[in-house]
Structures are given as C-alpha cells and as structure tokens.
Amino acid sequence: MRLRTKITLLIASSIVIVLFLFNIVTYYMVVRITTRSEITLLWNAAQTLASQPNFFHRELWGEESWLRPLLVPQEMIRFIDTNSNIVVQLDSSGQLADLPVQFDTRSISKTLWTKNALIAYIQMPIMGPEETLLGALQISRKLDTLNEYLTVLITVLMFTTAGAALLSIVGGMYFARVILQPIHELGQIMESIQKNGIFKRVVLPPSRHRDELGRLTHTFNAMIGKLENSFLRQQQFLADASHELKTPLTVIESYADLLQRWGGKDAALREEAIEAIRSEAGRLRNLTHSLLVIANMEADPHRPMIDFELADLVRTTAASLQRTFRREIRFSNELQFHTMHGNPEKVKQLVIILLDNAIKYSQKPVEITLKHDPRDPYIVELQVTDRGIGIEEAEIPRLFDRFYRVDQARSRSTGGSGLGLAIARKIVQSHQGTISIASRPGQGTRVTVRLPLHAAAHALPSEQDHDG
Incomplete structure (x- = not known):
C-alpha cells in the first residue's frame, strides 16, 4: 500500500472515529436532557394530583371523574395499593397499560425503551394519616415527539458522518499529495541519480x-x-x-x-x-x-592515543633530519607543559613532513619553535619557518590538495609527490588541531600547527571536509 493511501485512510478513519464518538455523546446528551425535562413535567403533574382532595382517600381513588381532567394526551395515570393491585388506571395512549405494576416505598423515575415507543415513567408512594402507606401513584408518558426528533437526529448524524468521511478522504488525498510532494521529488531525484549518475x-x-x-x-x-x-x-x-x-x-x-x-x-x-x-x-x-x-x-581513523613528551620528540626528530640532510635546524622550546596526549608516531611524521618541505625549498637554516597559544595555555603552537623561495598567496589555499604542486618541474626535481601537506593536515585534524601557512615569494614560508595537549581520539573528518 502506498504511503499516500495510508495517510488518506488514517486521516479518514481518525475523523470518522472522532465523529462517531461525538455522535454518541451528542445523542446521549440530547436524550438525557430531554428525558430529564419530561420527568420533571411528570413530577409536576404528580404534585398537581397530590393537591387534589381525593388524593389521600384511597376509597375515592376509584372515581375517575376527578382524574380525567388531569389526564393529558399520550399519558397514563395509575393508582396501586400496597399489594401491587391496580386500583384505578386511565390511559389516553392505549399503549401504556402493559407497564409493570410493582409497589415500592421509594420514589422512582426512569426512562423505558419499548418496541413501539420511548416512555418516561415515575412512581411516588402515597402516605396517609399517621404516616401509613396507602399505595402508590404511577404516571407515565409516551414520548412520541421526542422519538421523532431522535430519529431525525440519528439520520442527520449519519449523513453528516458519511459526508465528513467522504470529504476527509478527498481532503486526505489532497493533503497527502501536498505533504508527500517533496518526498516524491526526493524519490525521483534519487532514482535519477541512481540511473544517470548525475x-x-x-x-x-x-x-x-x-x-x-x-x-x-x-x-x-x-x-x-x-x-x-x-x-x-x-x-x-x-x-x-x-x-x-x-x-x-x-x-x-x-x-x-x-x-x-x-x-x-x-x-x-x-x-x-x-x-x-x-x-x-x-x-x-x-x-x-x-x-x-x-x-x-x-x-583506521581510531588510533591509540598515549601521553608522550612533545618537546623531546620534536627535538630528536629535528636532530635526526639535521644529520641526514646536513642542514642547520634551529630548535626553540618555550613550553611549560611538555606532555601531550596523542599519537607520537603521527606527530613525528607531521614534523618530518614540515621540516622536509622547509629543507627542500630553502638553503638557509630552518627554525622550528614550540610555544603555548597566548589565548589558551593548553594548546601548543608548532611553527616551522624557512627563508626559502616562498609561495604566492593565491597558491596557499590549494597547498593541502592531494598532488597539488606550485611548480611541477621544480617539485619533480625535489622529488615531491604533492601528498605531504595533505597527510600533514590529516594528522593535525586527527588530533583536533589546525594547520595554516603564511608565505611571501622570496622571503620564506611559515607553517603553524595548533594542537591541544589533551586531544581525544576520534574519527578523521570526511574527504570533503579536509580536502577543500
């Protein structure tokens, strides 16, 4: 089943369920309020009967002449004795005589549903002199008008629910189409990318x-x-x-x-x-x-991180390259905290890459400096400075691209492949640091690496993040 159909059915069914519950509550409240009103009228009629002189004389109940003026259409008045025997009964509807005859010392009011009609019914005990029970008065009324109203109400509610269900289906289809349009476009674009590779x-x-x-x-x-x-x-x-x-x-x-x-x-x-x-x-x-x-x-981006002496690692690496290339490398250490948490092998590789580049493109002594960041003592700055040929400012942003070389012929003569700085930036980023280059043609180049002394091991950035 399509998602659009599911959403439409869900909206329609939800609306129908809500309307069904609303109809039930509406019908119940209408019946309750109306029948209460009818029962109140019956109690008022009982009070009217109780005000008659013959009401408290059981021997006079059988005279119907005083009761008939008080009988209204679709109503029944009945007097019963304490043995549940009918003393007198007047029925203007002809359909209320079958109501049960049962004496009770309590006052009773109820609504009865029969096959033919809806009936409101009350029963009131009659107390004679010295609190003696004489019998009971029963008054019932056939609620034909209310029954007709309820039939109309049910018909209206049914048609309203059916119309609302139809409108909810139509509206659900429209709104589902509007809501799912972006998703539909996403699906089409995904299929197009999969088929065409564009x-x-x-x-x-x-x-x-x-x-x-x-x-x-x-x-x-x-x-x-x-x-x-x-x-x-x-x-x-x-x-x-x-x-x-x-x-x-x-x-x-x-x-x-x-x-x-x-x-x-x-x-x-x-x-x-x-x-x-x-x-x-x-x-x-x-x-x-x-x-x-x-x-x-x-x-394998998750590399083991350990504590090591950063200054000692940089010093020994610089000394080793100085002997290998027979070039002067001046090392300056201004750190107060020498211990760093990271990967010493990768940091050593970083130092080798930076010093190797500085030696290749300059003939004068190379300087390497360790110092704390002025704004944060727990971040160390590693600077490699040469007084070589320098780089044009427009070329600097591309230096970290793989295989990029400012001068192909010159790089080939130095044996470079254009991957050193790309590797260097990966190492720096794996230690949550940054690397930047400042240079001027003919004056030299300075590479600045900022590393936290307590870097946490984490995955390397994605390709699109670290290659431009």
Whole structure:
C-alpha cells in the first residue's frame, strides 16, 4: 500500500472515529436532557394530583371523574395499593397499560425503551394519616415527539458522518499529495541519480525552509553536495594518481627499451639509464608509500592515543633530519607543559613532513619553535619557518590538495609527490588541531600547527571536509 493511501485512510478513519464518538455523546446528551425535562413535567403533574382532595382517600381513588381532567394526551395515570393491585388506571395512549405494576416505598423515575415507543415513567408512594402507606401513584408518558426528533437526529448524524468521511478522504488525498510532494521529488531525484549518475538537488520553496520536510530536503541537498564533492575529488585523486604513476613508469619503460636496444654497446648510456630507472623507482616507492599512508589513515581513523613528551620528540626528530640532510635546524622550546596526549608516531611524521618541505625549498637554516597559544595555555603552537623561495598567496589555499604542486618541474626535481601537506593536515585534524601557512615569494614560508595537549581520539573528518 502506498504511503499516500495510508495517510488518506488514517486521516479518514481518525475523523470518522472522532465523529462517531461525538455522535454518541451528542445523542446521549440530547436524550438525557430531554428525558430529564419530561420527568420533571411528570413530577409536576404528580404534585398537581397530590393537591387534589381525593388524593389521600384511597376509597375515592376509584372515581375517575376527578382524574380525567388531569389526564393529558399520550399519558397514563395509575393508582396501586400496597399489594401491587391496580386500583384505578386511565390511559389516553392505549399503549401504556402493559407497564409493570410493582409497589415500592421509594420514589422512582426512569426512562423505558419499548418496541413501539420511548416512555418516561415515575412512581411516588402515597402516605396517609399517621404516616401509613396507602399505595402508590404511577404516571407515565409516551414520548412520541421526542422519538421523532431522535430519529431525525440519528439520520442527520449519519449523513453528516458519511459526508465528513467522504470529504476527509478527498481532503486526505489532497493533503497527502501536498505533504508527500517533496518526498516524491526526493524519490525521483534519487532514482535519477541512481540511473544517470548525475547529482541533482531538490528546489526548496522559501515557505518550507523551517518545517520538517524542509529540513529533510535541506539535509538531502547538503548530503548530495558532499557526495558530489567527494565523488569529484575521488575522480581528481584517481586522475592525479594515474598521472603521477604514469610518468615514472613511462620513464622506466623508455630507458628499459633503450637498454635493450643500445645499452650493451654504450657504457655511458647504460649508466644513464640505470640511474634514471633507479631514480624513478625511488619516486614510485615514495609515491606508493604516501598513498598507503593516506589509505591507512582513512581506513583506521581510531588510533591509540598515549601521553608522550612533545618537546623531546620534536627535538630528536629535528636532530635526526639535521644529520641526514646536513642542514642547520634551529630548535626553540618555550613550553611549560611538555606532555601531550596523542599519537607520537603521527606527530613525528607531521614534523618530518614540515621540516622536509622547509629543507627542500630553502638553503638557509630552518627554525622550528614550540610555544603555548597566548589565548589558551593548553594548546601548543608548532611553527616551522624557512627563508626559502616562498609561495604566492593565491597558491596557499590549494597547498593541502592531494598532488597539488606550485611548480611541477621544480617539485619533480625535489622529488615531491604533492601528498605531504595533505597527510600533514590529516594528522593535525586527527588530533583536533589546525594547520595554516603564511608565505611571501622570496622571503620564506611559515607553517603553524595548533594542537591541544589533551586531544581525544576520534574519527578523521570526511574527504570533503579536509580536502577543500
């Protein structure tokens, strides 16, 4: 069953049930109020009879002449003795004589439903001198007019309920269509995306921005935007990776062919080919290693966090790179709290990436500084500063994109793959920190990393969050 049909039936059935209960209450209240009024009239008639001189003389009850003037149409007056015997009975309707004859010392009022009519009935004990029981007075009245009114009322309520049910079905179908229209559009767009692979969004009218369906549509559009961004970046990543892998493989294949043809005869050519193959193989190794690092970080975002000495880790890493590259690295530590909660291996990899970039693109000493954030002593700032070639300001926002390099030829000469800063930002974000770059051409570059000393382990941000 379609959701639209379910909503229509639910609305219609709810309205019918409410109307049915309302009809029952209305009918009950009309009957109750009307019969109470009739019973009050019967008690008034009984008081009128009680004011007659013959009322308290049982031997005079049998004289009908004093009772007939008090008898109204559709009514019965009956006197019974204490043994439940009828003393006198006057019936103007001809249908009330079958009412039960039962003496009772209590005053009784009730409404009786018979096959032919609705009857209001009262019975009042009659007390003689010295509180002796003489018998009882019974007055009953056939409520034909009320019965007709109730028949009309039932007919009106039935037609009203049937009309309301029909209108509720029509209105339910209309409102269900209006309410489900955005969901229907969502379904069509989802089917279109599934069939055609083209990302689409639902156009949301201004009047529906704040209701539940509006929020659902907004969430769907936001999700589609993120999926589209992730898809485009994945395509770009695959294209860039293919391009980066294609170049060294082409070089290796070309030199291998060259060796196969001429390498055995020309020692210089053979040496050149071997060196080129070795260099490109090294670039391939570094590239695949970087790709594996990114893949592992995304596949296993929950990494163990432990306490470690941040200053000691940065100092030993800087010293190791200084010996490896034979370049001066100046380390400055201004921290008061040295212990950090995080992943020391990843933080060390972060330091290596930043120092490696600074060494590649500058010839002067590199500075690395640790200090507390002036606004929060529990956030540490790690700054790596070089006095190298610098970067144009327009290029800075794209530096964290995978495979992006400011100068392809210059990056190739330095052996870069364009993945270092992308990995660096992943590491920073996994520690709930931030990374920023400030640079000027010809004056150098400063990379600032802000890390909380007590970062909590959490999942890495999604691709669309950390790649632009």
